[in-house]
Structures are given as structure tokens and as C-alpha cells.
Amino acid sequence: MLQSWAVVVVSFAYLCLLFAIAYWGDARADRGRGVIGPYVYALSMAVYCTSWTYYGSVGRAAQDGIGFLPIYLGPTLAFVLWWFIIKKIIRISHRHRITSIADFISSRYGKSTLLSGLVTVIAVVAIMPYISLQLKAISTSFTVLIQYPEVTTPASLEPLPLLSDTALYVALILAAFTILFGTRHIDASEHHQGMVAAIAFESIIKLLAFLAVGVYATFVLHDGFGDVFAGAAGDPNRAPLLTVPDAGSYAQWMSMTVMAMAAIICLPRQFQVTVVENVRESHLTKAVWLFPLYLLAINIFVLPIAFTGLGMFADGSIDADTFVLTVPMAGGQEGLALFAFIGGLSAATGMVIVAAIALSTMVCNDLIMPVLLRTPWLKLDRRPDLSGLLLGIRRAAIVVVILLGYVYFRSIGDSYALVSIGLMSFAAAAQFAPAIIGGIFWRNATKAGAVTGIVLGFLIWLYVLFLPSLARSGWLPGGFVVHGAFGIELLRPYALFGLEGLDHMSHALLWTMLANIGAYIGVSLLTRQSALEHVQAVAFVDAFRQTRARPRLWRGTVTVANLLDLVGRYVGRDRAALVFYAYFRQRGGTLEPDRLADSPLVEFAERMLAGAIGGASARVVIASVVQGEALDLDKVMEILDEATQIREYSHRLEQKSRELEATTAELRAANERLKELDRLKDDFLATVSHELRTPLTSIRSFSEILSDNPDIDQDQRSEFLDIIIKESIRLTRLINQILDLAKLEAGRMDWQIADLDPAEVIGDSVAAVRGLLQECGVEPQVHLPPGLPPVVADRDRLIQVVVNLMSNAAKNAAGRVTVAAAARGDRLEVSVTDDGPGVPEALHEVIFEKFRQAGRSGAAKPTGTGLGLAICRQIVQHFGGRIWVENAPGGGARFCFTVPLAAEPAMAAQAE
């Protein structure tokens, strides 16, 4: 059954099945029913398990027991952090239509062509040999299988001649498959539904095949797990594998875990299936635990198979890397052996297909197109349709990558360089990790930092891992490995700068990461981002916070038709037209070819192009057609600055207008006050003229009577003359008071402020009014405590106030007027109390206004001028005191006022 033709037929049938599945998947997707659900998505991630792990895990387990596990524990740990890292990368990639890991990194750092090319070169150098390894695994496993029933180790077999080597045909078929299902769309950010379906199918096959071999080894050849391990424990060769490796391998364990964590995100093929082929973010919720579960499942039987193989081929004649195949062969299970071979084939082909797609996309979009677009003599911008060229480049890249892989494996043969490329490619992919992880969390990381870090990391990787591996395979003179480059001991690649005692991988990881992360952080701290870098950095770091609004980067003039034409050249006319119509329909507009494209449309076009040719190239292309080098971001920043200034101006204007408003309000208030004063003045004048006219009228009337009646009798005459004199006096007093008040109000009064002894002033005042008081039949009483402190006031004015209050009181009093004074705080309070009818509560305030008198019911006419209290108030207020009226206990009114006391030194001077 295991004749070579039969194996060939089965293998080719299997590959045909892959074609069928992929075809079915694409056909279904074309009908609008995509095949990529959460389970297919999770299974496609298992492309991580290549033939290197399918066969190699057992080989490694046979060497150092549990030491193979970090390769799977690392991805499990990385997926635990999916909520922070993988989800964010997917979100960003969807939004920016990222097509590959090179595109991702270059987009983050300002759509840098340099960076995208750099990442592509590193990926090709690191991954292409890995593809060789897969082809080699196919070839080797085929060679081993067709020896059946003989079980021999591949090392003792002659390599097959070229034309009968299955691997060559498999490589060609894989190239055809990849071209067919990997380059269906010109838009590389579109999903390869058929391809993913086929990969998921391959993941199932390799899992089943491995489990089948494991069950066979554990439960058929042995009596369960216990039996396997019991047998191993009894064997001195195998027993050490049951325990943990010594402390020296701690470093290896940890570095492999770290590398695997990085690889699950940074390997181009993992980026392809996890990020680019992700249809919905929500699929992650299934995939994040299904994929680690898959890894767990495919590793359960690694140790049993390894122990079984070691027990079966105790002489060491068989390479442990082939145990998956040779254990069933030695057990005579032809069908199972064939199934195991198919499983290995599926692991290898899955990797080759996805890696080829990822690499070809990168080579085309991130390496070749940017160069072509910048080569003027190619006149690419004149070509009516570039989609054909794009697909051509991609297809050629696929063929070249796969065939180069084949050639590499044929020429380098069964050498160290090939066998160790698995972990070496992990270490190379890990060089992208700082730029990616830093790029999505650290906003200020710069392009210069990323470039320096990746370049340094890659150079060290070349020197401490890749070149020595070539040297050990005899492709390079090995002297530098032993003695260091140029014979410098410190530069020995496996003990760089004298660092010894670590395995090669840990050693390499330490130095590359030290240089990479160190340079990334250090250079980022020392350099500044360009404007575009900054915009992209914010878009990446704030991917979850960001709304759809993005800065408008284009400010040029290009018509919709021109833009459509441009996009059409790269993605195909029909598709471009379709997408543009959809764009306008979604926005509720119509496609008007002659209109100028607005900024969002230009950006939309750039994103469309980015999906086809990568972010860096899309930028170049758009810039070539949008006139006025629209994306001069510094100009954008300038505009922003202008906007800031304008905002500043408007802010100031607002402030000015607010100030104006305030001034206006003040003016209005002043105006109101003026009007009020005007009204008061009118009132005053009216009142004054009235008050003046009253005595004048009476004087005139009596004078006329006297003049007209010369024979009036003597008594009457003297009575009339008496009235005339009284009224004249009143008139004079009124005029004096009006003048006083006018002076006071105008502030033109002459004030002679000095320290005064209040007792003396009050005494003088009482003496001045004594006559008037006696006339009214009032007895003044003065209550002054001895030693009153001096006050600050104008003597004459103060006397005027007291006299005024006393004469007022005398007019109203029934028989007694009391003057009292007392110091209260820093003031002297003087009160004048009468025993008259008092002042009604309602008039307590207004009584101090001009011409307001407490009109007494029944009284014919007030005798005062109505100005006295007003003058008193003016004077007291000028002194800084207060005047008020209150009801005296037992009836009567009490007028009080306060005058400030003299300051302490003056008092002291007075006391002396």
C-alpha cells in the first residue's frame, strides 16, 4: 500500500481536495455567504503548527523532555492578553486596510516606505528558509515512507533526483494553489475566504493525524499513559526526560516562551490569518481560547510518541524527528503511517501557502511598488490599468518565494542552517515586536527609533544566528564562529562580548532585544515625529477612543472623475466605480464626475488604494495626482496654527465686546443716575422756589397792605411789620441754608478739620440756642460724662449740627430737651432727645431728605425750612459719621449722630 505511486496518488488527491475546498469557499463567499466564522478563524490560526512542530516537537521532546513546550505556552500567554493587543491590532488594521505586517509597521510610523521595505526584507530573509524547511519535511517524510516496510533514517538515504522529488511537484502545486486562491482580489486587505477554509481544513487533518498516531502509540502499543511513562522510567536513557531540565536551561525556557509570544503576533503568516483574514472582531471571543486549546490538544501525545519511539528504536538508528511517521511504520500500520504523512503534508502546505501569500503581498506592496512608483521613466502614472501589473508582481513573487525555498533546501541540504531555521525565524520575527507593541501603546515612538531598533536587532540576528548557521553548514568559512570576526575574541557570535553559558537562542534573543528595544526607546526619546507620523501615531494608539473623524490631510484639487480613474487603474475600473457609487450612495449624494473631490473622498480613495498596494505606496500614488502636494502636513499644521491664532483673536474680541457691554451698562446706570439727579434738581428748584415764595408773598402782601392803607392803626401796623421782619429773617435763613447745602453738595465747603473736645463744643452749642429754648419754654439738660475723648471734626459745622438738632427739638418739645454724649468704640455718639410727639416710624428715613418735615396733624404750618436735617446729614457724613432718629423711651424723638474719635496719639497728646 505504501508504494511510492500510491503515496503520490494519495498526496495529490489530498491537494486536490484542498483546491476543491478553497474553490467551494470562494464560490460561497462570492454568493455573499462567507465561510470565515469564528471556528474556521480559530482553526486557521493553527497554521502556527507547521511540519517543524508536527515532526520537530517529538524530536525535541526526545532530546530534552518538556523543553518543547514553551513554543506553545508562549502563544497561550500572548492570547491571554488578546483584549489589549490582538483586538487593538485588528481594529487598527481594519480601519487602515492594512495588508501585511510590513504595512502595519510602516503605517504606524508615518507610512514610511523605508520601514515597509526593511520589514519586508527581514521577513523574506527569515521566512524563505522556513518555507524550505517545510518542503524538506515533505521530501524527507515521503522518502522515509516509501521505504516501507523497511524503517530507516533519512540521513542514511540518498536524496532523490530532482525530477522524482515529490517536494518539487508539491512546491509547484502549492505555488499554483496560492496564485489561484491567494491573489483573487487585487485588494489584499480583502479576505481570502477559500484559502482560509482550506487552511482550517488542513488544521483539522493535522490534528487528527497527530492524535491518531498518539492514540496508537499510547493505547495500542502501550496500555495507556501510565504504561508509557512506567516503561520510560525504567529505561536509563529515557528516565532523565521525565524530570525538569537543570537550572541552566531556565534561560532557554524563558527565551523560547518570549520568542513564541512575539512570533504568534509578528510572524507574517500569523499576522495574515489573525489580523488580515479576520472578518469580525467578535470572532476573537471564540478564537482566543479555541486556538490555545488546539495547541494543548496537539501536544498531549508528543511525549508518549517520543517515549514510544525511543523505546522502539533504542539503538538510536532512527532520527527522532521522524517518530510520528516511523512509529506507525514499525508497528506495521500502513494506513496510519499514510495518514500521519498526510498530516505532516497538511502542516507543511498550510504554512507554505499562508507564508507565500503574506510574503508576496509584502514584496509587491511594500518593496517593489514603492520603487516602481518612484521610478519616473517607467511612467506608471500613464498606464491605464495597473491592476494587471499588481497581480503579476504578486504572482511572480509567490512563485519566486516558493521556488527559492525549494532551491535553498535542495542546495543547502540536510544542514544545520535548515534545521535551526524554525527558531531562528521566530527570533527574527521577534524583532518586529518592539515596534508593533510600542507602536500601539506609546504615542511618541518615532520612525527613527523603529528603524534603528529593527535594523540593529536584525543585524545582530544575522551575526549571532544566521551567519553562524550558514558557517556551520559549510557555506561560509567557519573561522569567525570560533575566533570572532577579524579574530576579535569579544565578537564571537555565540559568545558576543564574552557572554557565555547561554544557549544560542537565549544569547541571540538577549542581544538582539537589548539592541532593538534599547535603540527603539533611546532614539525615539531623542528624535521628533514628523507631522504625518504624529497623526498616524495618534490614530494607532487611540484606536479605541478615536471616532471616525480623522484629520483632513488633503487639500488639493482633483475631480471625482480623476480620482475614480486613479483608483480604477490599480483596483480595476468596474470595482472602483462600484465602490465609489456605494460611497456616494451611503452619503446620500450622487457621483458627479466633474465635481472637485473633497477631503473625505480623497482619503477614502487613499484607503482603497492602501488595501491594494499598501499604505506607503498609496500615499505616493495619491500625492502624485492630488495637485498642490496636498499632503504637506507641515502646511496642515500651519493651517492649524492659523486656526489657533484666529481662535485667539476671536477670544480677545469676545473679551473686548464683553468689556464694552460692561461699560455700556455702567454708562446706562450713570445716565439713570443723572436723570434721577436732574429730576431731583427740578424737584428741588420747584420746592425751593415754593419755599422762597411763601415768605416773599407774605412780606409783599403785608407791605402792600401797609402801603395801600396809610391810616391803618398803630397796633396793627406794628403787628404787620413784625410779621414782615420775621418772614424776612426766615427768608434769609432759608437762603443761607440753601447756599450751605449747595456748597456741601458741591463739596466746596471749607472744612477746618481738627481734634476737638466734644464737651466744649456741645457746651457752646447749648449756649448758642439757650435764648431760643427759653423763648419756647424749654429747659435744656446736658448729660456729658467727664473726660470725653476728643473727636475729629470741623468745629463750626459740628456746632451747626448740634444747634440745628436742638432748635428742632425745642420746636417740638413739650418742655424738656436733653443732650447726651458717650464714646462707643471708635466713635462718639451724641444724642438730642425731646419729649414731644416723636417722629412716626415711617418717616425715620425720609425726614433727613430736603424739604421733608414730619408734618404734625393739626399744626398749621411747620416752622423750619426743611433743610436743617438734610444739612446735618451732609455734615455728619462728611465727618465719617452717621445720623439717625429713633423713638425715645416714654415718647418723644431722639436724634443721634456719631463722630469719629481722634486717633490714639492725639488722645495721648490731649491727655498730657
Added chain:
Amino acid sequence: MPNRPQPGDPDPDRIDPAVATRVAERSIGLFLLGVVAFSPPLVAVFAGTRFVFGIPILYLYVFAAWAVIVALLALIARRVEAAMHSPPDADAPRAGPPVRPLAGED
């Protein structure tokens, strides 16, 4: 365009912020647990040729720890899933997702 979200899709952005914070915290916690569980010194504790059910205790430990981590990861992911599918009504205050698939949490 198949990769554009459709209106009815479960949307990770609609997750209640409180749930999202919890998911983030638990993810970090689980990661630390994983780092500790697979750290070489702790793995070395299980070295030696002791057997449980005929299986070396070292292997049993590593695979059991691995399985537990995957199971906890699945629980976290299901919590996210439940939150994503809860109705996105902005008006009603959402104290928590209506579906609480994780028995015995908190």
C-alpha cells in the same frame, strides 16, 4: 465589502465600560497567573520522578495548569461575548449584562 461591520453584528465597542474594565483586569490577572505558573522555578518544584495515576507529576502539572488557563481564558471570552450580545439600548441604564454566564464569579 465583507469586512465592514453589519448593523446587526455583535459589536465589541458596545460593551458596558464596567464589563470592559473587569475583562481587562481579569486578563492581566490571568496573564500574571500564567507567567508564574510557567516560570521555570515553579515548574522545577514538580521535578523528580514522582507519579500520579502513572503520569509524571511534572507533565501532569504543566498540562493541568495549561488547561486551567485556557478554561479561564474561555470564561473571560464568554463574558465579553455575552456583553457584546446584550441589547445596546443607550437609554436604559445598564448595571451589567443581562446574561450572566459565569456562575460563581465575583
